[in-house]
Amino acid sequence: VLTVDQIPWFSSACHSQAWLVGVSGGADSVALLHLLKAAGFLNLTVCHLDHGLRGQAAAGDAEFVKRLADQLGYACEVAQGNVRQRMEERRESLETAARHERHAFFAACALKYGCQQVLLGHHADDQAETVLWNLLRGSHGLRGMQTVQKFTTETGVELEWIRPLLGVCHSDLVRWLETGGHPWREDLSNAEPIAIRNRLRNEVLPQLAEISGRDAVAALGRGARVTEEWLELETWALAQTTVLDPQGRLHLPTLRGLPRALQRRALRRFLEASGIRAADSDLLERGLSLLEVEHPAVINLPGGGKLRRRAARLSVEPG
Amino acid sequence: VLTVDQIPWFSSACHSQAWLVGVSGGADSVALLHLLKAAGFLNLTVCHLDHGLRGQAAAGDAEFVKRLADQLGYACEVAQGNVRQRMEERRESLETAARHERHAFFAACALKYGCQQVLLGHHADDQAETVLWNLLRGSHGLRGMQTVQKFTTETGVELEWIRPLLGVCHSDLVRWLETGGHPWREDLSNAEPIAIRNRLRNEVLPQLAEISGRDAVAALGRGARVTEEWLELETWALAQTTVLDPQGRLHLPTLRGLPRALQRRALRRFLEASGIRAADSDLLERGLSLLEVEHPAVINLPGGGKLRRRAARLSVEPG
Numbered sequence: 213v214l215t216v217d218q219i220p221w222f223s224s225a226c227h228s229q230a231w232l233v234g235v236s237g238g239a240d241s242v243a244l245l246h247l248l249k250a251a252g253f254l255n256l257t258v259c260h261l262d263h264g265l266r267g268q269a270a271a272g273d274a275e276f277v278k279r280l281a282d283q284l285g286y287a288c289e290v291a292q293g294n295v296r297q298r299m300e301e302r303r304e305s306l307e308t309a310a311r312h313e314r315h316a317f318f319a320a321c322a323l324k325y326g327c328q329q330v331l332l333g334h335h336a337d338d339q340a341e342t343v344l345w346n347l348l349r350g351s352h353g354l355r356g357m358q359t360v361q362k363f364t365t366e367t368g369v370e371l372e373w374i375r376p377l378l379g380v381c382h383s384d385l386v387r388w389l390e391t392g393g394h395p396w397r398e399d400l401s402n403a404e405p406i407a408i409r410n411r412l413r414n415e416v417l418p419q420l421a422e423i424s425g426r427d428a429v430a431a432l433g434r435g436a437r438v439t440e441e442w443l444e445l446e447t448w449a450l451a452q453t454t455v456l457d458p459q460g461r462l463h464l465p466t467l468r469g470l471p472r473a474l475q476r477r478a479l480r481r482f483l484e485a486s487g488i489r490a491a492d493s494d495l496l497e498r499g500l501s502l503l504e505v506e507h508p509a510v511i512n513l514p515g516g517g518k519l520r521r522r523a524a525r526l527s528v529e530p531g
Numbered sequence: 532v533l534t535v536d537q538i539p540w541f542s543s544a545c546h547s548q549a550w551l552v553g554v555s556g557g558a559d560s561v562a563l564l565h566l567l568k569a570a571g572f573l574n575l576t577v578c579h580l581d582h583g584l585r586g587q588a589a590a591g592d593a594e595f596v597k598r599l600a601d602q603l604g605y606a607c608e609v610a611q612g613n614v615r616q617r618m619e620e621r622r623e624s625l626e627t628a629a630r631h632e633r634h635a636f637f638a639a640c641a642l643k644y645g646c647q648q649v650l651l652g653h654h655a656d657d658q659a660e661t662v663l664w665n666l667l668r669g670s671h672g673l674r675g676m677q678t679v680q681k682f683t684t685e686t687g688v689e690l691e692w693i694r695p696l697l698g699v700c701h702s703d704l705v706r707w708l709e710t711g712g713h714p715w716r717e718d719l720s721n722a723e724p725i726a727i728r729n730r731l732r733n734e735v736l737p738q739l740a741e742i743s744g745r746d747a748v749a750a751l752g753r754g755a756r757v758t759e760e761w762l763e764l765e766t767w768a769l770a771q772t773t774v775l776d777p778q779g780r781l782h783l784p785t786l787r788g789l790p791r792a793l794q795r796r797a798l799r800r801f802l803e804a805s806g807i808r809a810a811d812s813d814l815l816e817r818g819l820s821l822l823e824v825e826h827p828a829v830i831n832l833p834g835g836g837k838l839r840r841r842a843a844r845l846s847v848e849p850g
Contacts, residue, residue, distance in 0.1 A: 347673075347750055348745045349743070350750075352757065419734065419735060420735060424731070425727075431667045438670060444790045445792040446761075448768075452768075
């Protein structure tokens with residue numbers, strides 16, 4: 213059975229500091245809140261957003277969360293969003309609009325309570341599903357959610373998402389709640405995407421486990437950790453290396469001496485510094501082809517600019 | 532439709548050099564052989580091993596391969612293994628015994644023909660299945676097969692496995708064979724492990740593609756490439772760093788300044804140099820706990836030795 217000391221973040225964090233906690237009323241976030249209480253966190257503000265998608269049932273959720281916060285002796289902030297209106301006004305998808313409403317809500321809480329840290333109930337199954345979905349559509353290996361992630365909202369508010377339960381699976385949280393006799397709200401509107409991710413979770417992950425006789429959720433979690441460490445290694449290694457010349461151009465002889473992962477990271481950083489934020493792996497591959505002198509000396513950039521090789525340097529020419 | 536210039540290895544390799552090619556007679560290796568011919572490789576030796584598992588059908592495979600090599604104007608080496616006998620004599624699994632028989636066969640070919648390079652027909656679906664299986668049971672992210680892999684057999688013969696088709700999927704190979712009117716042998720004994728890997732390939736990969744609308748095989752291939760690049764980055768970064776003191780002990784202040792991935796790699800290398808080859812992620816994690824002075828100063832090593840922290844250094848004490 214799950215215990216509080218199995219959650220590393222709990223012992224590393226300051227128990228008297230102020231923290232915001234996102235609580236929908238569902239099992240995961242309710243378990244997070246009770247676990248925080250059990251671990252001795254004193255100064256929490258429970259934050260609950262009604263996305264405005266479920267009418268009356270949502271009012272019940274908000275009531276449940278308010279009562280729970282009250283019972284546990286924590287402050288509570290409840291707000292009403294309007295995802296549908298935002299979808300229409302800004303032509304956003306349900307998923308995007310819901311996410312932006314949540315960000316705006318947490319930004320408002322952060323300003324009101326003078327606290328940037330937001331604790332969230334994401335767990336190992338969420339992580340496995342995220343890792344698998346990122347793997348299928350991306351080119352960064354097994355990227356998942358991070359336990360601590362700095363984030364700036366659209367409106368420029370700096371937040372820090374903190375996910376203490378990323379190593380704990382959903383069924384262990386439910387068992388823990390049941391053992392403690394803690395109720396939660398079922399069938400919450402999870403204004404999240406949906407079909408694909410749900411099918412990855414409900415069909416693929418159990419099937420992987422059944423076929424392999426291994427814990428697929430744990431394997432994907434390990435994969436996400438090792439990938440995070442590799443990205444950290446890239447950052448570190450790039451900081452050890454001077455790849456720009458005094459004029460701020462990419463120095464090709466230096467770049468050629470680096471391993472491929474670092475070449476790619478250096479080029480991405482260089483393009484970002486030149487205002488090219490959309491450097492996908494295709495663009496990076498084309499950009500790195502400039503390292504070879506037998507290749508053409510210029511490639512086109514999104515936005516009309518060019519990346520040009522001249523005098524053993526790469527530089528960006530604006531469009 | 533597949534063309535020879537879509538296979539990068541073909542244009543980078545020397546067409547007049549001698550190469551061994553493993554050909555079972557199945558679609559993949561037969562396609563590899565025809566593609567090599569079409570790309571203009573002159574000096575191939577076709578190598579075929581009968582594992583001794585299928586009786587008469589195997590004789591038909593060997594005949595087929597011999598005739599094909601003859602038609603294409605290549606030398607051919609056919610041998611008879613005895614996997615069952617090896618299983619009994621050495622108490623090996625079918626999978627292990629079959630692998631060792633193949634290694635022994637290729638080692639013999641390498642010595643006979645003075646050629647270490649062995650071309651193999653592994654393709655993108657093999658790669659995806661390998662990556663997924665490694666992901667489920669390991670802790671190295673998305674490791675797959677490498678296009679070029681140095682290998683030393685049990686008997687000390689150095690070989691190089693080369694897999695030019697790792698980026699091409701099986702169905703493209705079959706279509707290419709059909710278009711060219713090239714026959715192959717069906718239902719070959721694939722003395723490989725089996726149930727798990729077949730189910731990953733036949734059930735999980737198509738389901739991932741169906742659910743996500745993405746090419747899961749390609750995604751796992753991309754993942755393997757980026758993982759290979761990260762491992763190469765680790766090797767490079769470790770070579771840039773002096774982690775040993777003049778007495779050959781691990782220097783903790785240096786180690787503490789490195790990112791986690793590099794700490795782990797440095798410790799693994801250090802343990803290997805001390806004869807500890809079985810450093811799994813658990814042992815490495817325990818070893819790295821010695822970096823923190825509040826942790827105990829010694830851990831046990833497999834084989835009875837100890838890894839000890841003293842005077843800001845780590846050293847191995849033999850058991």
